[in-house]
Amino acid sequence: MTASPRTVRVELGDRSYDILIGPGLIASAATEIAKRLKGRRMAVITDNNVAPLYLDALMDGLASVGIEAVSAILPAGEKTKSFEHLIPVCETILGARIERNDAVIALGGGVIGDLTGFAAGIVRRGSRFIQIPTSLLAQVDSSVGGKTGINSPHGKNLIGVFHQPDLVLADTDVLDTLSPREFRAGYAEVAKYGLIDKPDFFEWLEKNWQAVFAGGDARIEAVAISCQAKADVVAADERENGQRALLNLGHTFGHALEAATAYDGTRLVHGEGVSIGMVLAHQFSSRMNLASPDVAKRVESHLKTVGLPTSMDEIPGTLPPAEVLMDAIAQDKKVKGGKLTFILTRGLGEAFVADDVPASEVLSFLKEKHPA
Amino acid sequence: MTASPRTVRVELGDRSYDILIGPGLIASAATEIAKRLKGRRMAVITDNNVAPLYLDALMDGLASVGIEAVSAILPAGEKTKSFEHLIPVCETILGARIERNDAVIALGGGVIGDLTGFAAGIVRRGSRFIQIPTSLLAQVDSSVGGKTGINSPHGKNLIGVFHQPDLVLADTDVLDTLSPREFRAGYAEVAKYGLIDKPDFFEWLEKNWQAVFAGGDARIEAVAISCQAKADVVAADERENGQRALLNLGHTFGHALEAATAYDGTRLVHGEGVSIGMVLAHQFSSRMNLASPDVAKRVESHLKTVGLPTSMDEIPGTLPPAEVLMDAIAQDKKVKGGKLTFILTRGLGEAFVADDVPASEVLSFLKEKHPA
Numbered sequence: 230m231t232a233s234p235r236t237v238r239v240e241l242g243d244r245s246y247d248i249l250i251g252p253g254l255i256a257s258a259a260t261e262i263a264k265r266l267k268g269r270r271m272a273v274i275t276d277n278n279v280a281p282l283y284l285d286a287l288m289d290g291l292a293s294v295g296i297e298a299v300s301a302i303l304p305a306g307e308k309t310k311s312f313e314h315l316i317p318v319c320e321t322i323l324g325a326r327i328e329r330n331d332a333v334i335a336l337g338g339g340v341i342g343d344l345t346g347f348a349a350g351i352v353r354r355g356s357r358f359i360q361i362p363t364s365l366l367a368q369v370d371s372s373v374g375g376k377t378g379i380n381s382p383h384g385k386n387l388i389g390v391f392h393q394p395d396l397v398l399a400d401t402d403v404l405d406t407l408s409p410r411e412f413r414a415g416y417a418e419v420a421k422y423g424l425i426d427k428p429d430f431f432e433w434l435e436k437n438w439q440a441v442f443a444g445g446d447a448r449i450e451a452v453a454i455s456c457q458a459k460a461d462v463v464a465a466d467e468r469e470n471g472q473r474a475l476l477n478l479g480h481t482f483g484h485a486l487e488a489a490t491a492y493d494g495t496r497l498v499h500g501e502g503v504s505i506g507m508v509l510a511h512q513f514s515s516r517m518n519l520a521s522p523d524v525a526k527r528v529e530s531h532l533k534t535v536g537l538p539t540s541m542d543e544i545p546g547t548l549p550p551a552e553v554l555m556d557a558i559a560q561d562k563k564v565k566g567g568k569l570t571f572i573l574t575r576g577l578g579e580a581f582v583a584d585d586v587p588a589s590e591v592l593s594f595l596k597e598k599h600p601a
Numbered sequence: 602m603t604a605s606p607r608t609v610r611v612e613l614g615d616r617s618y619d620i621l622i623g624p625g626l627i628a629s630a631a632t633e634i635a636k637r638l639k640g641r642r643m644a645v646i647t648d649n650n651v652a653p654l655y656l657d658a659l660m661d662g663l664a665s666v667g668i669e670a671v672s673a674i675l676p677a678g679e680k681t682k683s684f685e686h687l688i689p690v691c692e693t694i695l696g697a698r699i700e701r702n703d704a705v706i707a708l709g710g711g712v713i714g715d716l717t718g719f720a721a722g723i724v725r726r727g728s729r730f731i732q733i734p735t736s737l738l739a740q741v742d743s744s745v746g747g748k749t750g751i752n753s754p755h756g757k758n759l760i761g762v763f764h765q766p767d768l769v770l771a772d773t774d775v776l777d778t779l780s781p782r783e784f785r786a787g788y789a790e791v792a793k794y795g796l797i798d799k800p801d802f803f804e805w806l807e808k809n810w811q812a813v814f815a816g817g818d819a820r821i822e823a824v825a826i827s828c829q830a831k832a833d834v835v836a837a838d839e840r841e842n843g844q845r846a847l848l849n850l851g852h853t854f855g856h857a858l859e860a861a862t863a864y865d866g867t868r869l870v871h872g873e874g875v876s877i878g879m880v881l882a883h884q885f886s887s888r889m890n891l892a893s894p895d896v897a898k899r900v901e902s903h904l905k906t907v908g909l910p911t912s913m914d915e916i917p918g919t920l921p922p923a924e925v926l927m928d929a930i931a932q933d934k935k936v937k938g939g940k941l942t943f944i945l946t947r948g949l950g951e952a953f954v955a956d957d958v959p960a961s962e963v964l965s966f967l968k969e970k971h972p973a
């Protein structure tokens with residue numbers, strides 16, 4: 230007996246699509262796909278952590294509805310988001326002779342989703358694409374919105390395309406096998422939606438976070454609210470010219486920290502960088518007299534309670550000096566004519582885009598938080 | 602004293618752009634760019650044939666209007682359209698710290714244009730892009746319309762994106778240094794526009810082709826008419842869902858021949874494949890009782906007169922058997938649910954999209970034209 234999944238629709242004209250959220254969706258994935266797509270050939274891309282847990286179930290399901298599928302298993306981890314792995318994924322898709330109605334399926338976390346979406350976006354100048362996100366971060370963030378890409382030695386996500394999926398299937402049960410650390414990392418993005426413009430949701434999380442971690446209805450609720458929040462922003466601003474930038478709350482600092490730790494997941498994973506980055510963004514906002522220091526303290530306290538890192542000195546190993554972090558920030562995407570764009574806040578759930586933040590202020594703030 | 606260049610506008614809403622056509626445009630390129638783009642940083646990508654001829658003039662011009670530019674020189678030839686060369690081009694662009702108003706410039710033939718356009722399309726999920734096409738084929742075809750990409754072991758142009766340029770500068774003088782063979786190859790695409798739907802233009806070419814080869818006003822006229830023809834099709838159907846497919850006249854056969862010769866430019870260059878492909882498409886149309894055999898003879902005769910190959914047995918070396926050519930055709934982009942899509946014709950300048958051509962007919966036609 231399966232309850233029918235919750236549906237969030239991403240409104241993008243003739244490229245609109247559904248996000249289904251609920252328990253047991255891997256088992257019914259093939260049926261949901263066959264309901265919506267006419268294709269008879271698919272290529273499934275996954276990683277070596279997810280494959281032993283869920284690949285067979287998905288492949289069996291596809292076979293049972295008459296879809297011929299091939300699969301490729303990549304090494305898990307951020308380093309997989311590279312040309313080195315993109316190339317064989319493109320060749321796998323081409324080798325599967327995917328035609329116009331067929332699709333490429335990403336089964337995994339944000340790494341698999343970003344890489345596979347990019348491959349789907351460039352094979353035959355754009356192929357159909359289905360996201361089956363298996364990490365919390367991927368379910369509430371990376372699988373929704375069409376941003377895809379890989380990393381470059383020059384920085385994270387610097388190479389990619391906008392390529393919207395045709396369908397997203399978020400099975401909330403699969404999060405049970407996610408490591409607690411990865412679950413917490415994804416939770417940072419859930420909290421982010423509260424901090425952007427939903428103070429009530431943040432308050433609800435402060436009270437119900439344990440139930441979200443445990444599974445069941447609270448988890449489905451949190452995933453659905455997060456997906457809806459992201460879907461709303463994406464529908465309003467697909468190409469990130471304006472409001473979509475708010476989703477980068479915590480990310481400018483976070484990306485710099487990920488670069489500074491060479492994307493080494495044993496030291497820092499994306500959501501942890503975002504957690505520290507959100508705390509820094511709130512502290513910087515209070516330093517700039519935009520928000521009360523109490524807000525930063527409240528944010529820090531909740532993220533600490535769920536077990537997330539909230540300051541740079543919790544990152545194991547040695548961080549480069551503030552000047553080097555600053556350099557990484559300047560090479561980040563959100564730069565216009567030399568000036569820095571940051572997401573700052575005026576209070577709890579009152580984030581805004583500040584596009585003329587003086588680099589000197591950021592540097593002295595970083596030096597204060599991270600003395601060499 | 603320079604006459605002002607002719608302008609063809611490609612109408613694509615807020616992504617509309619100008620194609621300037623005329624003599625001496627490399628010399629005034631920087632001025633034309635500075636008139637239209639605010640960027641102060643550019644990355645110029647070219648090849649080792651074009652660089653010694655035109656790179657200095659372009660770089661000097663850019664410096665003289667205050668644009669800081671870096672350049673990268675790639676090996677000339679179709680094999681350069683590969684991931685192997687795409688990767689360092691992306692890194693060059695990122696290393697140049699190109700920001701939102703800056704641009705990537707392709708200076709070269711279709712190979713450089715396709716590869717550089719693809720890199721511009723994926724760096725930071727899309728960067729501004731200027732085409733300075735230096736081959737006839739690039740001026741009348743590949744630089745206009747936004748198709749970019751590279752080849753895969755599975756076939757030509759199978760990996761890429763749609764990415765429109767912001768400006769195209771076609772200097773008709775630079776065609777003087779193009780080898781006669783490459784000029785003829787580009788001329789095949791010029792003739793193609795006549796054969797699609799401009800019988801008068803084809804007739805004009807039959808009379809004036811020597812003047813087009815010689816340079817001067819007839820050449821400018823032929824390039825401008827060709828660009829306008831392509832611009833019209835692109836404006837009507839940017840993503841090749843319908844009429845844009847007509848531009849593939851001669852290309853399904855042509856691509857198969859290019860694949861069969863392993864993209865070895867000493868044996869066959871793109872425009873030569875198109876020339877043979879157009880003759881085959883006309884012959885096949887007459888075999889299918891769609892058009893009179895006289896049309897095929899007239900097309901063959903004109904292409905032969907200008908010095909283009911018009912049959913498979915003119916390709917040096919051994920071609921694989923018809924079955925292998927057929928396989929390459931089936932892997933080409935224009936396949937829907939196993940059925941073959943071809944551009945056929947009902948008469949001179951009366952091409953149309955035929956989307957249910959029986960594979961068996963194509964195979965026996967190929968066997969007839971190319972007995973093993």
Ligand SMILES: NC(=O)c1ccc[n+]([C@@H]2O[C@H](COP(=O)([O-])OP(=O)(O)OC[C@H]3O[C@@H](n4cnc5c(N)ncnc54)[C@H](O)[C@@H]3O)[C@@H](O)[C@H]2O)c1
Pocket residue numbers: 276277278279282305306307310337338339340341343363364365366367370371372373374375376377386403404405406407408411414498499500
């Ligand atoms: N495209 C976007 O809009 C967007 C947004 C946010 C983040 N991202 C990207 O997402 C990536 C991070 O995503 P992530 O945190 O999912 O990383 P990830 O894909 O590396 O997954 C984290 C780890 O969990 C494992 N895993 C995934 N699902 C599992 C499951 N159900 N059970 C057991 N193990 C499982 C993975 O194998 C991996 O080891 C980053 O590269 C980031 O840049 C993209």
Ligand SMILES: NC(=O)c1ccc[n+]([C@@H]2O[C@H](COP(=O)([O-])OP(=O)(O)OC[C@H]3O[C@@H](n4cnc5c(N)ncnc54)[C@H](O)[C@@H]3O)[C@@H](O)[C@H]2O)c1
Pocket residue numbers: 648649650651654677678679682709710711712713715735736737738739742743744745746747748749758775776777778779780783786870871872
């Ligand atoms: N994107 C599109 O819509 C589109 C359309 C048609 C063709 N194409 C692609 O274009 C490519 C073929 O283009 P091409 O024929 O220009 O090939 P090319 O870029 O290889 O140029 C042909 C040769 O001429 C040389 N050359 C170029 N300009 C010169 C000049 N002014 N003087 C001296 N030498 C010069 C080049 O170095 C090269 O050796 C193919 O890869 C084809 O797939 C793309």
Ligand SMILES: [Zn+2]
Pocket residue numbers: 370418480499503
């Ligand atoms: Zn994130």
Ligand SMILES: [Zn+2]
Pocket residue numbers: 742790852871875
């Ligand atoms: Zn062509």
